[in-house]
Amino acid sequence: MARTTKPLSNTQIEKAKPKDKAYPLNDGGGLFISIQPNGAKLWRFNYYKPITKKRTEISLGKFPEIGLLRAREIREEYRILLAQGVDPRTYKIKGEQEKALQQAYTFKTVANLWKESKNNIKELTLKKYWAIIENYLFPILADYPINEISPIIAKQALDVPYIQNKAEMFRKSVKLLNAILNYAVYSLFIIPNNPCEKIITAYESPSRGEIPTIKPDELPDFFDRLENSNLDLITKYLIQWQLLTMVRPNEAVTAEYADIDEEKGLWIIPANKMKQTKSNRNEAHIIPLSKQALYLLGNIKRLSLNGYLFPSLRSESGHLSGQTANKAIRDGLGYKGKLKAHGLRKIASTYLHEAGILPDVVELCLAHTIKGIRGIYNKAEYLPHRRTALQKWGDYVEQCQLQAIAPHLKIVA
Missing domain, CATH: 1.10.150.130 (Tyrosine recombinase, N-terminal domain)
Incomplete structure (x- = not known):
């Protein structure tokens, strides 16, 4: 008949006195506490290794930091591991290594x-x-x-x-x-x-907020402010270039002469300079340049310092910041809260939609993806249509510029 081990009690453990040699107090099921000569009381679990079947033991910690109930919980966890053929020592070491690794990775x-x-x-x-x-x-x-x-x-x-x-x-x-x-x-x-x-x-979904912009018929006043502002010439040209080409601020400031074919009147923005989405990844954006944009390009060339249209000697990038136009419109032209550089695109979009230009053509001028099922099946680039649209927009912008300067012109008899 197998010998039955009487479970330990907290009182028994607490009253156990040290002897010249370490001795065990058994709780059963492989769990015991070793009373050390120096008075330390150390939990141990005794078991057979799953593969070699050799008897070994593993430390569970020190009493009273590890109490009797917790020691028994660990014993049962280890016995479950052994039933699955897992060595508790290997499991413990792996767990400690993973914990140390996680602690190292802040x-x-x-x-x-x-x-x-x-x-x-x-x-x-x-x-x-x-x-x-x-x-x-x-x-x-x-x-x-x-x-x-x-x-x-x-x-x-x-x-x-x-x-x-x-x-x-x-x-x-x-x-x-x-x-x-x-x-x-x-x-x-x-x-x-x-x-x-x-x-x-x-969280409750926060409102995204509209990008502030102005109406197309407010452009003459915009050009009046631009013409009579203290902004430097390169910044004025940047704002006009962005307005005429309908590009985003970062796409405007990173424009390079190498990307423009003046003979064909095309500005081809490489994919790595475009805003990346799942649908337009690795796609360049082609912009047909209006007569007004090409004329502006000629003026910009006179200020050329490097390969960028809008260079900066102070910036490591070699070109103006994407925030340059935004800051100029806000502070230099007095449009704080009323218009942002990105809002220039909305002015063009509004005008072209109201002028009856096909919505898909307007979206492609903005380098937007055509949404819905039409976007999946319609892969037309509408390049001739875009050229017409951007020229129509260029003509309107020029008209607004002339309206802005007209009151300041003196008629000589």
Whole structure:
């Protein structure tokens, strides 16, 4: 008949006195506590290795830090592992290694690795993303081990742009948080899942806000302000170029002479300079240049310092900042809260739609993707139609410029 071991009690363990040699007090099922000569009381679990069947033991910790109930819980966890053919010692070592690895990978460490892996993102775009990470995510999350990032911790960081009503910064912060956590899951394999994947559901959807703009019939006043402002000539040309070509601010400032075919009247913007979407990736954008745009190009050439249309000797990039036109319109022309550089595109779009130009043609002039089922099946580039549309727009812009300067002209008898 097998010998039955009487389970231990806390009182028995507490009253156990040290002897000249270490001795065990058995709790049963392989669990015992070793009473050391120096008075230390150490939990041990005795078991047979799954493969070799050799008897061995593993330390569970020290009493009273590990109490009797917790020691029994660990014993049962190890017995379940043994029933599955898993050595508890190997399991414990692996767990400690994974924990140490996760502790070494802070959110900031993983974010830097994510940044280094983003070779497919344009440098300027990545720079903007990184500024958002530094401004909104790092102040709270930077030093947290990646495996400790939970929704309640991440929400502390996301609350900042949300409470400040910075809708775009909030959305991008959520997107970047999830991109970094997903990188830790699927590229580094250091956390099993992304706990913040649905954190956006903790918030009421913030309003995106309209990009401020003016109506087409307000352009004469705009040109009056532009003509009589103290802005430098290159900035005035930048604003006019962006207006005539309907491009985004960053696409305007990165324009190079090498991308323009004056004979054919075409500006071909390489794909790496375009705003990247899933549908337009690796696609260049072709802009037919109106007579007014080509005339402006001739004036711009007189200020040429390098290969860029809008050069800057102070910038490492060699060209003006994407915010140059925006700042000029806001501060130099007095349109704060009324018009942004990006809003110039909306003026052109409004005019062309009201002039009866096909909506698909207008969207392609703006380098937008045609949405819906038509966008899937209609792959027409409408280049002749776009040339007509942009020339119509150029004629209207010129008309507005003439209206602006007319009152200032002196008629000589």
